[in-house]
Amino acid sequence: MARAQRRKLTSYPGFGVITIFFFGFLYLPIMVLIAFSFNSSVSISVWETFSFKWYAEAIGNTDLQKAVVNTLLVAVVATIGAVLIALPAAVVLTGQGVSKRAASTATGLMSLPLVVPEIVIAIATLVFFTSVGIDLGLGNVMIAHTVFCVPFALLPIVARLRSLDHRLSEAAYDLYASRPRAFRLITLPLLAPGVVSGAMLAFIVSFDNFIITLMVAGAGGTTLPLYIYGLVKTQITPELNAVSTGVLLLSLVLLTCAYVLTGGRIAGSTGAKD
Amino acid sequence: MTTTTRAQRIRRRTILGLTPAVTMMGAFMVIPLILVVVMSFMTRGQYGGIVWEFSTDAYQRLIYVTRLDGSLAYNLSFLAILSRSLVLAGLTTLICLLIAFPTAFYVARQSQRTKSILLLLIMFPFWSNLLVRTTSWIIILRDFGFVNQFLMWVGITSEPITLLFTNGAILVGLVYVYIPFMILPIYTSVERLDNGLLEASFDLFATRFQTVRHVIGPLTMPGIIAGSILVFVPSLGAFITPDLLGGGKKLMLGSLIHLQFTTARNWPYGASLSVLLLAAVLIAMFILARRAIRARG
Amino acid sequence: MKSIYGILALTTCLTVAGAAYAEGQLNIYNWAGYTPPDLVKKFEAETGIDVTIDTYDTNEVLLSKLQAGGGSYDIIVTAHSFIPVHAAEGLIQPIGLKDMENIENLDPQYLTADWNPEGDYGVPWQWGTTAFAVDRTVYNEPVDSYETLFTPPGALQGKIGMFKGASDLISLAQLYLGVPFCSEDPSEMQRVLEVLLAQKPHVKVYGGGGAMREQLVSGELIAASNYSGQIVRGREQKPELEYIYPKEGVASWIDVVAIPKGAQNYENAQEFINYILQPEHAAMLSNHAGYSNGVPASREFMREDLLAAPELIVPDGIRVVPLATCTAAASDLEAQLMTQLLE
Numbered sequence: 001m002a003r004a005q006r007r008k009l010t011s012y013p014g015f016g017v018i019t020i021f022f023f024g025f026l027y028l029p030i031m032v033l034i035a036f037s038f039n040s041s042v043s044i045s046v047w048e049t050f051s052f053k054w055y056a057e058a059i060g061n062t063d064l065q066k067a068v069v070n071t072l073l074v075a076v077v078a079t080i081g082a083v084l085i086a087l088p089a090a091v092v093l094t095g096q097g098v099s100k101r102a103a104s105t106a107t108g109l110m111s112l113p114l115v116v117p118e119i120v121i122a123i124a125t126l127v128f129f130t131s132v133g134i135d136l137g138l139g140n141v142m143i144a145h146t147v148f149c150v151p152f153a154l155l156p157i158v159a160r161l162r163s164l165d166h167r168l169s170e171a172a173y174d175l176y177a178s179r180p181r182a183f184r185l186i187t188l189p190l191l192a193p194g195v196v197s198g199a200m201l202a203f204i205v206s207f208d209n210f211i212i213t214l215m216v217a218g219a220g221g222t223t224l225p226l227y228i229y230g231l232v233k234t235q236i237t238p239e240l241n242a243v244s245t246g247v248l249l250l251s252l253v254l255l256t257c258a259y260v261l262t263g264g265r266i267a268g269s270t271g272a273k274d
Numbered sequence: 275m276t277t278t279t280r281a282q283r284i285r286r287r288t289i290l291g292l293t294p295a296v297t298m299m300g301a302f303m304v305i306p307l308i309l310v311v312v313m314s315f316m317t318r319g320q321y322g323g324i325v326w327e328f329s330t331d332a333y334q335r336l337i338y339v340t341r342l343d344g345s346l347a348y349n350l351s352f353l354a355i356l357s358r359s360l361v362l363a364g365l366t367t368l369i370c371l372l373i374a375f376p377t378a379f380y381v382a383r384q385s386q387r388t389k390s391i392l393l394l395l396i397m398f399p400f401w402s403n404l405l406v407r408t409t410s411w412i413i414i415l416r417d418f419g420f421v422n423q424f425l426m427w428v429g430i431t432s433e434p435i436t437l438l439f440t441n442g443a444i445l446v447g448l449v450y451v452y453i454p455f456m457i458l459p460i461y462t463s464v465e466r467l468d469n470g471l472l473e474a475s476f477d478l479f480a481t482r483f484q485t486v487r488h489v490i491g492p493l494t495m496p497g498i499i500a501g502s503i504l505v506f507v508p509s510l511g512a513f514i515t516p517d518l519l520g521g522g523k524k525l526m527l528g529s530l531i532h533l534q535f536t537t538a539r540n541w542p543y544g545a546s547l548s549v550l551l552l553a554a555v556l557i558a559m560f561i562l563a564r565r566a567i568r569a570r571g
Numbered sequence: 572m573k574s575i576y577g578i579l580a581l582t583t584c585l586t587v588a589g590a591a592y593a594e595g596q597l598n599i600y601n602w603a604g605y606t607p608p609d610l611v612k613k614f615e616a617e618t619g620i621d622v623t624i625d626t627y628d629t630n631e632v633l634l635s636k637l638q639a640g641g642g643s644y645d646i647i648v649t650a651h652s653f654i655p656v657h658a659a660e661g662l663i664q665p666i667g668l669k670d671m672e673n674i675e676n677l678d679p680q681y682l683t684a685d686w687n688p689e690g691d692y693g694v695p696w697q698w699g700t701t702a703f704a705v706d707r708t709v710y711n712e713p714v715d716s717y718e719t720l721f722t723p724p725g726a727l728q729g730k731i732g733m734f735k736g737a738s739d740l741i742s743l744a745q746l747y748l749g750v751p752f753c754s755e756d757p758s759e760m761q762r763v764l765e766v767l768l769a770q771k772p773h774v775k776v777y778g779g780g781g782a783m784r785e786q787l788v789s790g791e792l793i794a795a796s797n798y799s800g801q802i803v804r805g806r807e808q809k810p811e812l813e814y815i816y817p818k819e820g821v822a823s824w825i826d827v828v829a830i831p832k833g834a835q836n837y838e839n840a841q842e843f844i845n846y847i848l849q850p851e852h853a854a855m856l857s858n859h860a861g862y863s864n865g866v867p868a869s870r871e872f873m874r875e876d877l878l879a880a881p882e883l884i885v886p887d888g889i890r891v892v893p894l895a896t897c898t899a900a901a902s903d904l905e906a907q908l909m910t911q912l913l914e
Contacts, residue, residue: 012482015376022377025450026399029410032420036413042788042808061608063624085294092291097284106292109299114504116307117511117555119528120548123535124306127313127545130639137643147302150295159462208404211513215535219598219643220623228405230603230626232412232518233779241413244406251401255394320899321656323638339907341761351914417791436729439776522735522777525913533913536631537737538906 030248037241054242064243066220067227071207074141074223078206079153081146083199086110086154091183094161113148121148122215129216137218144216145209149202156201160194161187203254307552314545322539332546352530359527360554362441363509366448367456370505371498373449374456378497379490382464393461400454408518411447412438415519439521447515452508456501463497464490499563507555527551597839599624600633600644602826604781605696607859614846620839628779629736637662637831644831645840648696651686651825652738652894658692663829665691667841673848676866686827686896693829694844695865697856699799700821700885701739706793707811717747717817720794721770728773732786732795735777737909740767742822742894743796749819753897753905760904767912777913787812799882800861806882814882820890825865 040051058064089110093103113121125144134140164187210225217226224247231240314332317325339349381392399407414420417434425431437443467490475485513528520526525533527547534544599606603626611622625644627633630653637647638660649657657663668674668682668691682690703720710726712719721744723731734740742752744766750759775792776783784801786792788809797805802814828847830840846852853864854872863883870878877883885891897905 012376012379012486015380018373018376019380022373022453023395025373026396026453028420029407029414029450030399030402032414033406033410062611063608066623085298088291089295092288095284095287097281098288102288102292106295109304110295112299112303112307115507115555115559116303117507117528117548117551119511119513119531120307120310120552121303123531123544123548124310125302126535126639127309127541128302128306131309133640135640135643143302147298150299163466204401210405211532215639217625219600219625219645220596222623222625225403225405226625228403228409229514230628232405232409233603233628233782237785240409244403244409247406248402251403252398255398255401319638321638321660321902322635323660339911341757351911354914416786416789418789436775521775523771523774523913525910530910533910536629536635537909539631539635539902540906 033241034245034248037238037245039238039241042237054238055246057239058242058246061239063222064227067222067224070138070220070222071224074138074145074213075203075206077142078145078149079199079203081142082149082153082202083195085146085150086157086198087195090154090157090161091187094158110150110154112151114151118148118211122212125212126215135218138221140216140218141213141221141223144212145206148209148212149205152201152205153198156197157191157194160191160197164190200254310545310548314542314549316542316545318540318542322535322541324541329542332540332542335543336546336550355525355527355530356550356554358441358524359510362445362448362526363506363512365445366452366509367502367506369445369449370453370456371502374453374460374501375494375498378457378460379464382461382467396454396457404451405514405518407451408447408515411443411450411519415443415446438519439523441520441524443519444516444524444526447519448509448512451515452505455504455508459500459504460494460497463494467493503559506558510555510558511551595620595839597622597646597836597843598644599646599648599843600636601626601646601648601696603628605648605826605860607855610847610852610855610859613852613855614843618839618842618846620836620842622843630738631736634662643833643835645834645836646828646843647831648826648828650738650894651684651695651827652896654686654692654827654829655896657829662832663692664832664834665689666693666828666830666844667691668694668844671841671845671848673845676848676850676853676868678865678867681825681865684825685893686825693827694848696826696828696847697800697860697862697864698823698825699862699883700823700891701743701796701798702815702817702821703743703794703796704787704802704805704812704814706787706790706809707813708809709790709793714813714815715818717743717819719815720796721747721766723770723773723794727794729775730791730793731770731774732776732778732783732792732797733770733774734796735779737905738894738897739796739822740777741905741908746817746819746822746892752822752892752895753901755898755901755904757904760908764908764911767908771912798862803861803877803880803882806880816886816889818889820892821885822894823891824894 036047037054038050038052039047040053041048089106092098093107116124121144129135129140134143136143208225209223210229213221213223213226214229217223222230228240228243228247231237231243313324315328315330317327317329317331319325335349336352337349338346339351341347377396381389381396384392412419415437416422417436417438419438421437422431422434425435426433471489471493472485475489480488511528511531512526513532516524516526516529528551531544531547531551534540534547538544597620599622601624605626606624611624614620615622627636630650633647633649634653634656637644637657647663654663677694681687681695687693703717705714705719712724719727720731734743741763744750744763745752745754748759748762748766750756750763754760754763776786778786780798780801783792783795783797784805787795787797787802788805797814799814802812806812828844830837830844834840847856848866850866850868851872853866853869856862857864857869857877858872858874861877861880861882
């Protein structure tokens with residue numbers, strides 16, 4: 001009896017309804033957006049007939065192609081950079097023996113992008129690059145994104161490390177594995193889902209970023225968000241819907257890849273026990 | 275070979291592991307922020323930019339404003355913008371929490387298979403572009419948009435209701451954009467929740483409410499706090515959502531700062547506003563952290 | 572440590588790659604939706620120069636971008652009233668118009684304009700006027716004054732759109748009140764602020780020209796301030812849109828093509844400017860965006876409906892007031908006015 005009874009008790013009435021509402025709220029706008037991208041009308045929300053014409057227009061648009069390339073380039077570099085910074089730090093921070101002061105300083109520094117409002121980071125970075133005179137073109141955007149993405153890469157890795165069973169690596173030491181060897185053979189594979197989630201988060205954050213890019217980008221630095229903002233601001237046409245649907249599709253592909261790669265563990269949160 | 279002691283090894287590992295992070299964050303985050311503080315004490319250039327001469331004008335401007343006719347007055351407009359930002363960000367956080375907690379809890383209690391599908395569904399919008407997601411609300415909320423067309427079709431209203439370009443639209447947009455940041459941390463902490471504890475609570479005849487208050491609440495508090503920070507901070511400095519869904523009529527702090535670096539061309543004032551925003555965020559986080567400690571208490 | 576080197580190496584590689592590639596490049600910074608894609612394709616095909624276009628949405632954004640040193644653009648396009656500011660701040664350089672063979676196509680009045688004292692800071696991209704438009708499917712009363720816009724009758728209340736850019740918004744209120752552009756008189760500017768504040772409850776959105784055009788077409792706005800060319804484009808979708816010529820006059824502007832200081836592809840920029848001075852290409856600019864250009868001979872390549880467009884032909888007796896370059900004091904008043912208006 002107890003099992004069924006407890007199951008009932010640990011579930012809460014109304015939570016299911018809220019969940020359904022939540023998913024409706026989450027997907028309604030996306031559905032509407034996709035539907036209207038097939039609208040032949042030049043107006044963004046007045047339906048005429050079904051058509052692919054805005055897709056044709058978007059695909060032939062070379063500015064858009066360049067923006068996509070820029071966005072991916074920046075996101076890939078920022079992701080790699082952020083993971084390379086976050087991974088060693090995470091290992092040290094969750095390991096034993098690190099001094100409390102060093103740990104809290106490093107954690108504090110790496111949390112800055114989460115704490116400081118993005119608009120402040122954007123103007124700070126702009127002012128910094130201006131005063132120091134660093135002008136690497138797209139490189140400026142890459143540096144800014146890398147730094148901004150570090151905490152997003154860090155959090156899932158730390159979470160994963162914390163949930164790892166330390167006895168596993170200890171067992172390895174007991175079996176006379178060297179520390180690097182234990183790390184490589186035991187910790188790293190167990191850590192992989194955390195690293196992948198961290199990389200994914202970093203990638204999204206960079207892919208999505210608008211304000212920092214707006215402030216920092218120079219000639220030829222238009223990314224997809226900047227391009228879309230231009231469309232929204234000056235000429236709302238269904239091309240915007242088509243581009244947006246394209247972006248959604250790209251996201252879907254990336255997400256599916258990540259899903260397959262991580263064997264279904266995606267949120268960086270599933271504990272070591274499963 | 276055995277000359278390196280354990281302490282030395284740990285020290286070397288610490289330095290090796292933390293140096294990249296500390297260097298990068300120091301160079302490209304801390305120094306720029308210090309520059310902003312310095313800049314807030316400088317003089318504005320005629321057409322924007324800065325003149326490197328000490329001045330406290332930018333801070334005086336937070337309190338007093340020179341009216342167009344030259345007389346001094348308290349800067350009430352800034353107070354209005356500040357309070358609007360705080361209220362909207364606070365409401366966003368609250369609404370996100372109210373929706374996210376039950377959802378995260380519900381999802382975490384599903385079977386492994388359902389769980390991963392639902393998580394995927396949560397992740398997907400989060401993976402798609404912020405601007406795209408915000409724009410979709412323009413299509414939905416506008417006068418002849420989805421909602422109004424539906425309302426008129428059902429017959430609830432004969433004329434379109436103004437939904438877009440209101441504070442409500444900003445709120446909906448902020449919740450929509452930032453809610454995944456609330457769900458994921460809460461989900462993580464709910465998932466780690468030991469079922470045995472819940473069962474123990476029920477075995478001790480605790481009601482559902484008591485269990486939430488004394489067991490689930492404190493145990494998921496780290497997730498709730500992380501989520502709240504992740505939602506509150508970006509909402510407070512939000513720029514895109516008020517810009518697109520607020521119709522440019524109601525400024526928030528983020529837009530006011532942006533304005534100083536574009537139309538208003540007053541960099542030091544923009545810097546002093548940034549310093550203030552930063553302080554507001556730190557105070558908010560401090561309060562949240564205090565509450566968390568007390569909750570765990 | 573390794574990771575830093577990794578990142579630095581990667582960034583360096585990408586930058587170097589970018590620089591090497593820059594030989595045949597041209598970076599244009601222009602208003603969004605303003606550069607005709609067919610013209611760019613044609614230019615690329617004929618010259619082999621690879622064109623990259625970045626966009627912005629207010630003159631002020633462009634100015635602050637150049638001031639921040641973030642740039643290395645080769646071509647910028649901005650309102651004529653901003654050219655003296657760019658020149659005074661040392662942000663633009665002479666375009667070397669004398670060397671361009673197509674200089675003869677340019678209407679000579681632009682070589683001696685106020686905003687172009689040395690005649691070499693730029694040439695017009697397009698020019699047009701600013702006033703407002705009314706949707707005649709909904710509102711059929713006669714309109715001949717900004718009064719309809721600033722103190723709207725019941726049918727228009729809550730359906731008004733106004734510019735979000737400071738100089739565009741303020742200049743219309745100044746025309747209405749008879750206050751000169753870039754006024755430095757605080758009491759005059761206070762009156763401007765009061766008119767705008769009184770209008771604010773009836774304003775649905777402060778937006779950009781393109782967005783407001785779309786909202787006029789969709790019926791969300793019934794009256795909105797806008798640029799002439801936007802209404803040309805709007806009328807193609809909704810013939811009932813009427814561009815109003817108020818008795819108080821309209822504001823006029825010229826968007827000027829200029830070359831920023833430090834442009835990495837100066838010759839390519841010159842080649843591009845020379846290119847758009849060819850009548851056929853100047854016409855492409857107009858056909859795309861719906862404004863007039865500075866090359867008289869382009870008329871024979873322009874769309875016929877454009878030549879007859881009422882938005883582009885200012886009726887006799889209507890005052891056309893060019894936007895002015897504001898002094899620091901005047902632009903400070905404008906900035907304060909904007910902040911107080913939008914609080």
